[in-house]
Amino acid sequence: xxAIHKNRALNNWVEEVARYTNPDRVHLCDGSDAENAExxxxxxxxxxxxxxxxxxxxxxxxxxxxxxxxxRTEHLTFICTENQADTGPSNNWxxxxxxxxxxxxxxxxxxxxxTLYVVPYLMGPESSPYSKVGVEITDSPYVxxxxxxxxxxxxxxxxxxxxxxxFVKGLHSLGDLDPERRFICHFPQTKEIWSVGSGYGxxxxxxxxxxxxxxxxxxxxxxxxxxxxxLILGLxxxxxxxxxxxxxxxxxxxxxxxxxxxxxxxLPGYKVWTVGDDIAWLRPGPDGRLWAINPENGFFxxxxxxxxxxxPNAMATIAKNTIFTNVAITQDRQPWWEGLGKPxxxxxxxxxxxxxxxxxxxxxxxxxxxxxPASQCPGISPKFNEAQGVPISAIIFGxxxxxxxxxxxxxxxxxxxxxxxxxxSSETTAAATGKTGVLRxxxxxxxxxxxxxxxxxxxxxxxxxxxLSHPPAIFNVNxxxxxxxxxxxxxxxxxxxxxxxxxxxxxxxxxxxxxxxxGYVPTTEAIDTRGLNVSNAVxxxxxxxxxxxWSTELRDVEEYLQRFxxxxxxxxxxxxxxxxxRLEAAEHRSPSTRISATLV
Ligand code: SAT
Ligand code: MN
Numbered sequence: 001x002x003a004i005h006k007n008r009a010l011n012n013w014v015e016e017v018a019r020y021t022n023p024d025r026v027h028l029c030d031g032s033d034a035e036n037a038e039x040x041x042x043x044x045x046x047x048x049x050x051x052x053x054x055x056x057x058x059x060x061x062x063x064x065x066x067x068x069x070x071x072r073t074e075h076l077t078f079i080c081t082e083n084q085a086d087t088g089p090s091n092n093w094x095x096x097x098x099x100x101x102x103x104x105x106x107x108x109x110x111x112x113x114x115t116l117y118v119v120p121y122l123m124g125p126e127s128s129p130y131s132k133v134g135v136e137i138t139d140s141p142y143v144x145x146x147x148x149x150x151x152x153x154x155x156x157x158x159x160x161x162x163x164x165x166x167f168v169k170g171l172h173s174l175g176d177l178d179p180e181r182r183f184i185c186h187f188p189q190t191k192e193i194w195s196v197g198s199g200y201g202x203x204x205x206x207x208x209x210x211x212x213x214x215x216x217x218x219x220x221x222x223x224x225x226x227x228x229x230x231l232i233l234g235l236x237x238x239x240x241x242x243x244x245x246x247x248x249x250x251x252x253x254x255x256x257x258x259x260x261x262x263x264x265x266x267l268p269g270y271k272v273w274t275v276g277d278d279i280a281w282l283r284p285g286p287d288g289r290l291w292a293i294n295p296e297n298g299f300f301x302x303x304x305x306x307x308x309x310x311x312p313n314a315m316a317t318i319a320k321n322t323i324f325t326n327v328a329i330t331q332d333r334q335p336w337w338e339g340l341g342k343p344x345x346x347x348x349x350x351x352x353x354x355x356x357x358x359x360x361x362x363x364x365x366x367x368x369x370x371x372x373p374a375s376q377c378p379g380i381s382p383k384f385n386e387a388q389g390v391p392i393s394a395i396i397f398g399x400x401x402x403x404x405x406x407x408x409x410x411x412x413x414x415x416x417x418x419x420x421x422x423x424x425s426s427e428t429t430a431a432a433t434g435k436t437g438v439l440r441x442x443x444x445x446x447x448x449x450x451x452x453x454x455x456x457x458x459x460x461x462x463x464x465x466x467x468l469s470h471p472p473a474i475f476n477v478n479x480x481x482x483x484x485x486x487x488x489x490x491x492x493x494x495x496x497x498x499x500x501x502x503x504x505x506x507x508x509x510x511x512x513x514x515x516x517x518x519g520y521v522p523t524t525e526a527i528d529t530r531g532l533n534v535s536n537a538v539x540x541x542x543x544x545x546x547x548x549x550w551s552t553e554l555r556d557v558e559e560y561l562q563r564f565x566x567x568x569x570x571x572x573x574x575x576x577x578x579x580x581x582r583l584e585a586a587e588h589r590s591p592s593t594r595i596s597a598t599l600v
Contacts, residue, residue, distance in 0.1 A: 004028045004118060005158065009165040010135060014118055017137050017171060023111035028118045029144060031154015039141045048142055052324070053333040059321040062329060063142055064352055065199055066177045070326055071367045072202040072209070072251075072432045074448050077184040079214065081452075088453030089563045090443075096187060099194070103183045106196045110173040114139040120158050120167075121151035121207055123216075123281075123295035127387040130225075130281060130293055132216070133161045134168040136206045143172060143204050146323060149298040149371045151207045168192070168215055170206030174199050186210060188218035188451050201300050201325070201369060202251075202431075212279045212295045214451035220281070221452060221460050224467070229445045230280040231259040232292050234381050234390060235497075235504050238269025243504045246280045246292055246472070247396035248421070248445040251431030252367070254479065254492070256301040260313035260379055263497040266531025270497055273381035274313070274374075275390055277301065282392065288469030293389035296374070302431070303327050303368045305339040310493045313379045314370075323371040326350040328363035337364035366430035393507040398477040399426025399442065404549045405478040407490055407527070407542040408499045410506055410513060410520040414465035417474025419575040420519070422458055423557045424476075441560045455567025462569055473507050476519075481542055489538050498528050516545045517582035547586045554580055 003011045004026060018026055029035060040061065043049040052060040078094040079087040087093040094102070117138050124131025135157075136147060147153050161167055170193040175181055182197030193210045195203055202209045216227035229250075234242040249255050259277040263270040276294025285291045299317065303324065306314050318324075328336040331346040343363055347355035350365040374380055383390050397420055399405075411417035421444040428438045432448065441447070443454060450457050465471050477499055479492040502522050505511035513520035524539050558576060561568055 007158075007161060007163050010118075010161070010167070013169055014116075014137065017107075018116055021107050021111035021116060021139070021173060022109045023114055023116035023139065025115045026118065027115055029120065029154050031148055031156065035154075036145060036148055039145055043141050043145075051333070052329070052335055056334050057319065057322070060335070061323050062327065062335065063323060063325045064350060065326055067351055068179055069177055069198050069200050070365050071200060071430060072448065073179065073182060073184070073198065074432050074434075076179070076182045077448070078186065079451055080185050080187045081189060086453055088455060088567065090447055090450065090454045094185060099185050099187075103185055103194055103196065106175055106181055106183070107171065107173055107194070110175055110196070111139040115141070117141065117144045119144055119147050119153060120161065121147055121153045122157040122160050123151060123207060123212055124293050125385040125387060126152060126156055126160070127385065128293055128389070129387065130283060130389070131160070131295070132168070133157050133164075133166070134170060134207055134211050136170040136172055138172040138204070140172065140174050140199050140204065142199060146201070146205055146300075146371050147207060149323065149373050150205055150296055150300060152297050168211045170195070170210065172196070172204055172206055184210065186214045186451060188215055191215055205300070208279070208296070208300065209449050212281070213446070213449035216281065216295075217446070217449070217457065218451040221456065224464070225281065225283040226461070226464055228280045228282060229278065229449050230395075231255040231277045232275035232280050232294055232390065232392075233259050233261070234273035234275060234383070235500050236271040236273065237504070242273065243393045243507060244275070244292065244390040245394045245396060245500065245503065246282065246392050247398065248424070249398045250400075250426045250429065250442050250445045252302050252429035253398065253400055253426060256299060256314060257306075257311045257493060258496060260311055260317075260377060261497055261500075262312055262379070262494055264494050264531065267497055267501070267528070270501065272379060272497070272500075273383070274377050274379045275381045275384060283389075284464065284467055285388070285391070287391075289391045290464075290468055290472055291389045292392050293386075294384070298371060298373050299377070300369055300371050303335070303337040303370050304362070304364055304366055306337070307339050310339070313377055317377040318370045318372045321373060321376065324368070325371070326365035326368035328355060337368055338362050392472045394475060394503050395472045396475045396477055396503065397421045397424045397444065398479070399424050399445070400429075400480040401426065401478045402480060402482040404546060404553060405476065405481070406521055406545065407479075407481065408475060408477045408502060408522055409516070409518060410503075411474040411476075412519055414468075414471045414474065415462065415571055415575055416519065416579075418458060418461045418465065419572055419579065420474055420476050421461070422561065422572060441557070453564070453567050455564035455569070458564070458572055459567070459569040462571055475503050475506075483538075483541075489534075489542055491532065491534065495532060498532070501528065502526055517547065517579065517586045518545055518550060521545060547583050551580070551583050551587065554583065
């Protein structure tokens with residue numbers, strides 16, 4: 001085989017993989033328009049893609065995946081370290097030797113009859129010293145065109161790589177798409193990823209969860225920074241001052257909507273700038289603040305529920321040059337999903353069949369997705385490509401909790417905030433296979449994405465905070481509280497700006513809160529409800545701290561955290577004990593009612 005590139009390490013690896021996987025052709029991707037057009041042409045010819053209506057959706061395509069390959073498969077995702085104790089109880093572990101005998105053979109001749117694409121990509125802005133290079137080898141042209149949207153792909157990455165050996169090696173093959181022969185293996189020690197048997201985003205776009213979270217989190221541990229499942233946004237106030245916030249929510253809990261929020265008319269002068277919707281790399285800066293870059297270059301967002309009311313900026317972003325996966329299509333070939341109003345008469349469902357209106361089945365898959373360039377977002381931050389990133393003033397944790405957890409509250413300090421993140425829990429969603437709507441603990445929304453022992457991860461968070469002279473304030477939010485009739489108590493979406501505003505003002509010591517055992521809770525007046533159809537009683541309920549309920553919650557948290565054994569930092573156990581003690585004291589004073597104490 002002739003050398004595909006002058007970089008020796010790259011070349012040797014590609015040769016080794018090509019010898020084993022036996023493709024018909026090897027193609028090094030340059031990321032050009034012409035290359036993209038050629039791949040699309042080929043996929044239209046073989047049915048991998050279908051053209052959407054060029055009038056309404058220019059440059060947009062539909063892909064229907066195999067019906068058994070529509071979400072991340074966490075039970076088939078492994079961290080492969082020599083020592084099992086390094087991966088911890090929250091990850092599946094496989095010894096590297098076992099991976100070599102069990103998983104590597106699945107790649108043998110796997111690319112026969114296919115093209116092996118070499119996809120070099122850069123995670124982070126071109127000018128940033130914090131950006132990192134990855135190379136994905138894949139036999140899926142669908143993966144290539146998605147990688148071109150999601151990352152800075154092609155020449156730009158090769159230029160950055162030069163003759164360095166320092167890149168993350170990701171090997172992906174569709175294999176035969178049989179879930180029985182599906183594995184996603186990570187080797188943090190050698191910065192390698194093997195993924196076989198799936199073409200789905202989080203399993204196959206190896207830049208995303210595999211590199212930017214699982215591998216990068218271990219790099220962050222070793223180098224003193226954090227790779228997090230967080231959106232990044234800038235909130236500009238009417239005075240023109242922008243405050244940056246990073247927020248962690250589990251998959252499909254509205255990160256993209258929050259990152260692209262458009263404030264309602266009743267709050268004039270506020271604007272949200274989108275820096276990222278899924279992943280943040282956070283580093284302590286020389287000024288003692290925490291700085292964030294978004295390593296990605298596009299959005300891989302959940303389609304259902306996205307519409308002109310819930311997320312107008314997303315609708316504008318995906319109006320052109322977007323790949324839709326597993327959505328339904330209308331008769332005139334427009335993409336369609338639940339949340340876009342009444343289903344049209346003639347509709348083709350995500351499986352490509354005529355939609356049966358009498359069925360209870362959704363027409364689009366609940367985890368159907370759009371892949372769209374960040375540059376198309378009307379609210380994209382002017383700092384999107386900034387080398388140093390943006391300084392973070394607040395970190396938010398949030399999940400889907402129908403009861404107990406208030407609309408918003410603030411941690412007393414960094415250490416308490418780390419406990420807050422460690423306590424995060426949420427109802428499961430369609431982003432991963434398995435039952436939805438089940439409450440699961442998901443520390444920092446990183447449970448499926450932390451590449452090492454969660455106990456060590458929490459200790460690392462504590463360490464990072466200790467080294468910041470100006471750490472971000474830490475908050476928890478819950479947009480998903482339900483009332484007696486199971487209705488949502490808080491309108492959510494654009495109205496969440498009211499909570500963001502309280503948060504930003506807190507970071508400046510401006511807005512009011514009550515100190516409660518669980519942290520600083522907004523006073524009812526502190527959340528601006530002008531123009532909002534939410535009664536005072538509902539606001540009070542949303543901000544109520546139920547000391548009894550929290551005591552029960554903490555028993556569950558304690559039991560959960562025990563599983564991290566002696567790797568659980570002592571400081572967090574102490575923090576949990578303090579919280580328990582504060583709740584007990586409050587229960588004695590005023591059981592299960594709102595605990596009022598000093599205004600702060
Ligand atoms: O993992 S994906 O990137 O496919 C989506 C998610 O679960 O956040
Ligand atoms: Mn995600």
